[in-house]
Amino acid sequence: MAGRKGEVDYGFISFSPTSKKRKTNFVLNSLIAIVIILILVVSASIFGLTNRGDNNQAASESTNEEANTNDQVESEQDTSSDENTETEDTETEDSELEEQQEKEEVDLESGQEGMVVEESTENNVKTTAQNPNWQPVGTEQSNFSNSFDQGTVDWNEKLKAVSYATGLSIDDMIVWRMERGGDPATQAVATVTPKDQSENYRVYLQWVDGQGWKPTEVQTLVKNDKKSG
Structure with missing residues (x-):
């Protein structure tokens, strides 16, 4: 379809x-x-x-x-x-x-403080001074040895005791002689002056066990007999 x-x-x-x-x-x-x-x-x-x-x-x-x-x-x-x-x-x-x-x-x-000063009749000594108030200056030493070598702990403690007794600061101090005292094991004697050398001192020190060096006497000298020349 x-x-x-x-x-x-x-x-x-x-x-x-x-x-x-x-x-x-x-x-x-x-x-x-x-x-x-x-x-x-x-x-x-x-x-x-x-x-x-x-x-x-x-x-x-x-x-x-x-x-x-x-x-x-x-x-x-x-x-x-x-x-x-x-x-x-x-x-x-x-x-x-x-x-x-x-x-x-x-x-x-x-x-x-409390210093007792007396005139002296000793040769080359003007005055002697003692102080009942002086005390040992202390120590760092556990094994004490009386040393005369500069820079050691014992030497520095000796200088502190000398400074304490004389009133001189360590920085203003000349040490002319540091020697043994009557008892070489526990005593020392220092001859010192200030840097301007206006005074001359001889300081006697005694060691006190466990407490350090204690000054016992300070002499004011006429002249420095440890100074050569």
């Missing part, structure tokens, strides 16, 4: 060229839509990954900056703490030095 114009009749089924074209366009449009959707999905995925990468990098950089800032703050705090500690140590040392100097000055003054 013949169909309408433009249709092809193949038995019971007929196909219209217009319908076929519409189907083809529908398929093409569908494919194009799928491709566009895929492109959008892929682009979104790439964009998301890029953003996450940028965010991660930014977060990492921020973390690094915070860490660097914290390290810098800690370093500054440590430096400040070290400076404060050094300042405190210096202040402590200065305070201890001042206390030591004050103690030495007090010792020198106390050595002159």
Whole structure:
């Protein structure tokens, strides 16, 4: 049976060229839509990954900056703490030095209090002086040895006792002779002058076990008989 114009009749089924074209366009449009959707999905995925990468990098950089800032703050705090500690140590040392100097000055003054001075008839001796208030000057020695070597602990303690008895500071003292006394093991005799040599002294010292050297007598000499020439 013949169909309408433009249709092809193949038995019971007929196909219209217009319908076929519409189907083809529908398929093409569908494919194009799928491709566009895929492109959008892929682009979104790439964009998301890029953003996450940028965010991660930014977060990492921020973390690094915070860490660097914290390290810098800690370093500054440590430096400040070290400076404060050094300042405190210096202040402590200065305070201890001042206390030591004050103690030495007090010792020198106390050595002159209660002094009993008498004229002497001995040759080359103007006066003799004794003081019932004199005390041993202390010691750091656990094993005492009557030493006459300059710079030893015992030598320095002898000088301290001489300074205590005469009122001369060790820095202003010239030691012309340091020799053994009547008991060589526990006694010593020092002949000293101030640096301007305005006076001449002979000091007799006695060792007291565990307590150090104690002056027993100070002679003021007419002249320094230990000075050569």
